[in-house]
Amino acid sequence: MIPSDHHLTETDIAGRVLKGEKSLYEIIVRRFNPCLYRVGRSYNYNHEDTRDLMQETFIDAYRSLHQFEGRSDFKTWIIRIMMNNCYRKRVKLSFKYEMAQDINDHAKPMFTASGRDTGQMVQNWELGGIIENALSRIPFDYRIVFSLREINGLNVSETAKLLSISEANVKTRLNRSKAMLRNEIEKTYCPSELFEFNLIHCDAVVDHVLSRIGSNE
Template identity: 30%
Template sequence: MSPSLTERSDPELAALALAGQQSAYAELMRRHRDAVFRLARGHAGDATEALDITQETFISAFAALARYDGARPFRLWIARIAINKCHDWARRRAVRRFFAFARPMEEAGAVADSAPSPEEAAHSQAELRRINAAIAGLPGNLKDVLVLRAIEGASQAEAAQILGISEKAVETRLYRARNKLAEQLRDDGPGRV
């Protein structure tokens, strides 16, 4: 009797998915979607945007599954794809902002990013929102390391492998990211976004 999908390793599931077994890819998604979502949320600072990035990540991963090297951990491979999708999202957002400001004000409302109203913000978890916004506001190279190490719990070696940098660079960037985040949160003060 063959093992169930939940008992199989990630490389085995990837091979089964490539052979056409959709339930194997569904199991890979189930295993890794929360981590990918947290990574995306750390970048975007917004749950809705993070969900879109997560979906894009898994669509791209499925399309590139034949290039997955089963000798490497699947979570590192999918994290790299997620980070690339986060960077794509940030570029698209910058372009949308540019065009929002380039158009007449009466037309800009339809293009601008929708921000929560003060009433919605008052009902949300204000402190968590403030922290997520501060993380999202970090430069990309610092944000990548902070999210991987502090939120995803990746080791220094894993983060270095995902980002294609040295372990020392991971250590340095993490130190800078934590300092910048602490400074930003201190300057903003509690309850401010």
């Protein structure tokens, strides 16, 4: 059963989990499943690998909850853990990063709110495939900035810190990524339509993570 305390902040939940209320960690898993899924897919990992990386990230975050003091946003904190796991897997598989080039920043949003029901858009698998294929062809340095800024909603400062680059580079890489996608993606598509983590997969991740933390692994 899903805990009912959805009004709690992540800091509140972390504090209570550390005091023994492990079941509340399910809220964390469900809240950040979509976010971490998008990050994993931005590294061009397939669904299965991304799911495994998500589960690993939630376990790592659980084990490090005592280090989270609420000084930074929880979303940024857990994304950093996910990115570290993605990077380690990337290195292990001998993937090579593609070099990004700086361009002028025009700070113009690529997407605008369409008002369409996200649930209906998730069912449009053809559209999802077009978007995912387009993003997969973008060099990684651009793709990850696009994912963090446009899809996961992080601001320029948070993105710069996560990637250890300047805020100016965040802006230029984001603008370049938009230019690469603009001919293939309609501007009216919502960011939430990208890399949706379907609820049918959410339960499996929740069950795995709660089982792991329950057995103190």
